[in-house]
Amino acid sequence: MHTHLADTVSLLRDLIAFPTISEVSNLDMIAYLAHRLESHGARVEILHDEIGHKANLFATIGPEVDGGIVLSGHSDVVPVAEQDWATNPFELAETDGRLYGRGTCDMKGFIAAAVAMAPLFAEKVRARPIHFAFTYDEEVGCLGAQALVESLRARGIRPGVAIIGEPTMMRVIEGHKGCYEYTTRFHGEAGHGSAPDRGVNAVEYAVRYVNRLLELAEALRARAPEGSRFDPPWTTINTGSLKGGVAHNVIASNATIEWEMRPVQGADAAFVKDDLRRYCEEMLLPRMRAVCPEASIITEVIGEVDGLEPTTLNEARDILLELTGANGADLVPFGTEAGLFQSYGMSAVVCGPGSIEQAHKPDEYVALDQLQHCLDMLGRLGERIAG
Known part of the structure; x- marks a missing residue:
């Protein structure tokens, strides 16, 4: 196996x-990554949230100048509750060239690859900084990325x-839809079910709201x-849950309704x-x-994260096309933090190992060749960007 792999x-x-x-707090993982990067000479900052329960990491290798290249990944993963895993989701398992575990493709695989390359960056990078x-x-x-961009x-x-x-099978992605998430709460008046006109049934009004959606x-x-190059080409709405009544x-x-639009x-x-x-x-x-x-x-x-506008x-797209040898860039329907970096004036692109088809599912994996x-x-x- 190649050393970097x-x-x-x-x-x-x-x-x-x-x-x-x-x-769950991500502080232990952030401290681990900070130690690894510091050991390779990176200048590391740990930026805590307001209550000190979570943190972003921002680290730099190379000169202290504008125009650097950010390698970005999120530390959090989705839950594994009520999923049927063949292995322990929090222990890496290797089978037939695949690495199984929660977050392998979404998106700790990319984070691991970026940090594993830190020694090479420390040796080579002189002309333009690399940021983690x-x-x-x-x-x-995307709460952490919003806070990070504001800090920068x-x-x-x-x-x-x-x-x-994010996992794109190393395809270069130049655009995706936004992700706007909401929780809408209805408060009415309880009463006996035999006299519905004497109360205000919050569930029934929530149903009317869903019908409007x-x-x-x-x-x-x-x-x-x-x-429009998106698939589907229009803005979508999804009702994720409706809860109420006793x-x-x-x-x-x-x-309560939990819903989103893209x-x-x-x-x-x-x-x-x-x-x-x-x-x-x-009306209501x-x-x-x-x-x-x-x-x-x-x-x-809950969050209003703008899309990545082509x-x-x-x-960023032009650099990745050169580095990967791809003939063109694509669009995807899922959201990422890329639009937040774009909103700060950076050019942004999404490109990472693994398939989004494996994300959020039991037996999530990333392939070694990816x-x-x-x-x-x-x-x-x-x-x-070597000097």
């Missing part, structure tokens, strides 16, 4: 052992290129931009939010408050 597998084994599902950006809570709204902005640190190593989802099909014979006083353009997001606001203010709330003046509908923004000029392709790309990147 062996180091990557060893690193990945350690990273998988940190069960960094989103409700490892974030928290991507899976629940506040301190005037201005990298030029961002490579987000379905109508909007259909309307969005007609708003697909001409020539018993068959009790008017439900509370209900905009292909900002105007679609505004269209949906404006319609829902009017629908609640003009007056009927609810005619019975219970304290009735309410409150929507909490642009004619994109240095990790090798990633290492080859990173090696060529180091040579490209």
Whole structure:
């Protein structure tokens, strides 16, 4: 096994052992990565969240100048509860050229490859810095990346290129939809099920709201931009869950909807939010408050992460096409942190080992040859910016 690949597998084994599902702290994993990078001469910062439970890592190898290249990955993984795994999801298992474990492709494989290449970067990089950006809570709204970008902005640190190593089978991705996630809560008035008119059934009003989401989802099909390369080409809406009520014979006083939309353009997001606001203010709330003046509908923004907009000029895309030998760049329907880096003025691209088809599933894996392709790309990147 090639030295860098062996180091990557060893690193990945350690990273998988940190069960960094989103409700758990990632501090131990961040401290581990910080130590590894510091041992290769990187200048490392650990940036904690407001309560000190999570942290981003931002590290640099090379000169302290603007225009550096960011290698970005998120440290958190999705839960394994109620999934049927053939192996322990937090112990790396190798079978037939595949490495199994939660986070192997999404996206600790890329993080391991990037850190394994730190010695080469320390030796080669002179003309342009390499930055490592490892974030928290991507899976629940890209919270860490939002905080990281604001920190860079506040301190005037201005990298030029961002490579987000989400699993793309090493395809170069220049665009994806946004990801807007919401929780909408309905508060009505409880009562006996035999007299439904004397209460305000929060579940029934939540159902009306979901029906409105379905109508909007259909309307969005007609708003697909001409020539859209996305699949599907329009903005989508998904209702993830509807919860409420306590018993068959009790008017439900509370209900909660968790839903999302994936905009292909900002105007679609505004269209949906404006319609829902009017629908609640003009239709639902007056009927609810005619019975219970304290009735309410409150929507909490879990995360509004802009998509990665394909642009004619994109240095990140051009660099990755050169490094991978690909003939062109693609678009994907899933979201990443790339749009946040783009919003700060960086050119951004998504490219990493493994397939998104394996992400979030039991027996998640990344293939060894995918990790090798990633290492080859990173090696060529180091040579490209050597002084």
